[in-house]
Amino acid sequence: MKIRNYWNLRDWGAGIWERANRPKRIAIALTSIFLVGLLPFAGASFLATPIAAYDAVLVYPVGIFVLMALGLNIVVGKSGMLDLGYVAFFAIGAYTMALMGTHTGLNTWEIMPFGIGFAMLAGVLLGLPTLRLRGDYLAIVTLGFGEIVRLVVLNSSWSKGPNGIANVPMPPDIGPLKFKLDDQKVFFWVVVTMILLTIWMIRRLSVRRPGRAWEAIRQDEDAAELMGVPTLKYKIWSFTLGAAVGGAAGVLYASKNLFIAPEMFTLNVSILILSCVVFGGIGNIWGVVVGATILGYLPDRIRFISDARLLVFGTVLVVVMNFRPDGLLPRKKREKAIVKKEVNA
Amino acid sequence: MRLEIKDLHVHYGKIEAIKGISVVVNEGEIVTLIGANGAGKTTTLKTISGLRKVTSGAIIFDGQDISNVPAHERVDLGISQAPEGRGIFPGMTVLENLEMGKFHRKNRKAEMSEDLDKVYTLFPRLKERVAQAGGTLSGGEQQMLAIGRALMSRPKVLLLDEPSMGLAPQMIANIFRIITEINKTGVTILLVEQNAQQALQRAHRAYILETGNVVKEAKASDLLNDPAVREAYLGTGAHS
Numbered sequence: 117m118k119i120r121n122y123w124n125l126r127d128w129g130a131g132i133w134e135r136a137n138r139p140k141r142i143a144i145a146l147t148s149i150f151l152v153g154l155l156p157f158a159g160a161s162f163l164a165t166p167i168a169a170y171d172a173v174l175v176y177p178v179g180i181f182v183l184m185a186l187g188l189n190i191v192v193g194k195s196g197m198l199d200l201g202y203v204a205f206f207a208i209g210a211y212t213m214a215l216m217g218t219h220t221g222l223n224t225w226e227i228m229p230f231g232i233g234f235a236m237l238a239g240v241l242l243g244l245p246t247l248r249l250r251g252d253y254l255a256i257v258t259l260g261f262g263e264i265v266r267l268v269v270l271n272s273s274w275s276k277g278p279n280g281i282a283n284v285p286m287p288p289d290i291g292p293l294k295f296k297l298d299d300q301k302v303f304f305w306v307v308v309t310m311i312l313l314t315i316w317m318i319r320r321l322s323v324r325r326p327g328r329a330w331e332a333i334r335q336d337e338d339a340a341e342l343m344g345v346p347t348l349k350y351k352i353w354s355f356t357l358g359a360a361v362g363g364a365a366g367v368l369y370a371s372k373n374l375f376i377a378p379e380m381f382t383l384n385v386s387i388l389i390l391s392c393v394v395f396g397g398i399g400n401i402w403g404v405v406v407g408a409t410i411l412g413y414l415p416d417r418i419r420f421i422s423d424a425r426l427l428v429f430g431t432v433l434v435v436v437m438n439f440r441p442d443g444l445l446p447r448k449k450r451e452k453a454i455v456k457k458e459v460n461a
Numbered sequence: 462m463r464l465e466i467k468d469l470h471v472h473y474g475k476i477e478a479i480k481g482i483s484v485v486v487n488e489g490e491i492v493t494l495i496g497a498n499g500a501g502k503t504t505t506l507k508t509i510s511g512l513r514k515v516t517s518g519a520i521i522f523d524g525q526d527i528s529n530v531p532a533h534e535r536v537d538l539g540i541s542q543a544p545e546g547r548g549i550f551p552g553m554t555v556l557e558n559l560e561m562g563k564f565h566r567k568n569r570k571a572e573m574s575e576d577l578d579k580v581y582t583l584f585p586r587l588k589e590r591v592a593q594a595g596g597t598l599s600g601g602e603q604q605m606l607a608i609g610r611a612l613m614s615r616p617k618v619l620l621l622d623e624p625s626m627g628l629a630p631q632m633i634a635n636i637f638r639i640i641t642e643i644n645k646t647g648v649t650i651l652l653v654e655q656n657a658q659q660a661l662q663r664a665h666r667a668y669i670l671e672t673g674n675v676v677k678e679a680k681a682s683d684l685l686n687d688p689a690v691r692e693a694y695l696g697t698g699a700h701s
Contacts, residue, residue: 325564328557328560328561329564331550331552331553332550332553332561335550335551335552335553336548336549336550338512338544338548339544339548339549339550340561341511341512341532341533342510342512342532342533342536342541342542342544342548342611343533343536343561343562343563343564343610343614344533344534344536344537344563344564344565344614345533345561345564346531346533347533
């Protein structure tokens with residue numbers, strides 16, 4: 117007897133996708149993107165956030181959180197390395213944007229490659245000595261790295277220390293699309309585009325050799341090495357790609373916020389992004405997207421209960437993780453499948 | 462000779478696990494390392510495959526010192542290992558596990574089906590289970606998968622770390638029969654075993670390890686009849 121599990125949204129979604137042919141898939145994808153693109157217009161509905169502006173909430177925290185969670189998922193979900201200092205790459209991207217934007221006259225799109233580049237460079241420099249470590253040790257080192265980056269910008273004169281950097285330029289208009297502070301639809305569409313690019317990149321890599329290598333490293337690193345997988349190389353690649361996404365998010369964040377300060381890049385951010393990944397379903401792109409959306413959106417949606425807000429937020433986290441310990445949309449767990457037959461030697 | 466270990470020393474931190482071992486493995490042989498827990502058998506294998514660093518001494522493979530070659534490149538040279546505890550990828554299917562067997566392939570398509578056929582001939586059971594996740598196989602099937610996966614890289618030397626671990630007696634006999642069969646196809650085998658009885662019956666030569674030292678080296682059949690060895694490793698009531 118087969119009991120259909122209505123809570124298994126992942127299989128339900130995957131089923132629809134698998135049964136669809138190519139034109140149907142394109143139609144589904146385009147419709148979804150179109151609907152997501154319309155989200156900023158839904159400000160008058162039940163989705164509206166009290167106090168904070170709805171379209172701004174969609175960009176930050178929601179959009180940026182999704183982007184960062186996807187980046188962190190490459191590191192934590194795909195190759196199984198616990199990174200507790202992910203905020204460092206976000207900070208590096210943001211400070212690249214702020215410093216270059218105020219000093220060089222380059223615009224956001226021109227600075228973007230630099231922000232991504234510096235974040236990747238930091239990823240390689242941190243990764244080379246530390247990725248030989250595993251598990252808890254790696255977590256501690258990355259946690260330290262996150263704090264080092266924050267303390268450096270807090271105590272340096274070039275970063276204006278705790279005062280932060282103001283007057284970061286907004287992105288230049290793209291044709292008729294104008295970036296405005298009081299109407300952040302265009303920012304949202306830019307974030308969505310970046311999210312889509314990231315998802316596309318992850319999906320491409322996942323079905324190819326890097327994806328296989330990461331999967332093998334996650335499941336048994338020694339065995340992967342014995343099979344001829346250059347594990348250190350692939351771990352650094354995974355780390356660096358995660359850093360690149362974090363850096364890109366940082367550049368956009370600085371350019372949207374117009375002001376950045378060290379207190380925006382605390383350990384809390386790293387932990388919150390990691391929570392997004394775990395809450396949504398570690399290793400599953402769509403789980404991560406859903407998780408980050410909820411964790412980004414919820415605190416602003418319930419802002420009207422002011423003081424009890426974080427209590428409710430925490431309770432939701434605990435309750436959901438209790439009922440769905442693998443996240444809202446967990447990755448496919450084949451190792452648990454019960455297809456075992458009677459075995460006789 | 463295929464593989465030679467010269468005065469090998471290996472440390473875990475400050476503790477010396479291997480205290481100057483020398484082992485020779487000739488082309489086409491089955492050589493076994495036997496010994497009690499903590500004798501350094503697994504460490505020796507891990508050092509040959511590159512998972513542990515050499516403190517001093519040399520590992521010579523086909524006349525070349527490979528002590529400083531990274532583990533993943535030793536696979537391409539022709540050293541392949543089925544690790545202790547099998548080390549299969551539990552979330553990958555049997556086929557995916559086998560495909561992982563050799564990560565670097567120049568001519569992927571042509572080689573792959575040939576190597577898969579070879580493995581399926583040795584282990585028909587794996588063919589029945591191609592689409593099943595590695596983690597859901599029985600212990601014996603997992604061991605077959607580990608050995609099959611190691612064979613995918615067309616090794617010159619196959620390192621086997623306790624293939625009998627945790628298996629039913631009948632399955633152990635089966636695995637050892639297949640090990641002999643693999644050897645007959647020209648693969649040199651270095652076998653680490655606690656099940657000295659089976660190992661000595663199948664091997665050509667054997668080394669006995671005790672706390673990081675080789676205490677005895679002889680033809681396997683001689684050791685099988687050596688009273689001291691029978692006493693220490695085969696149990697007094699052992700029947701051969």
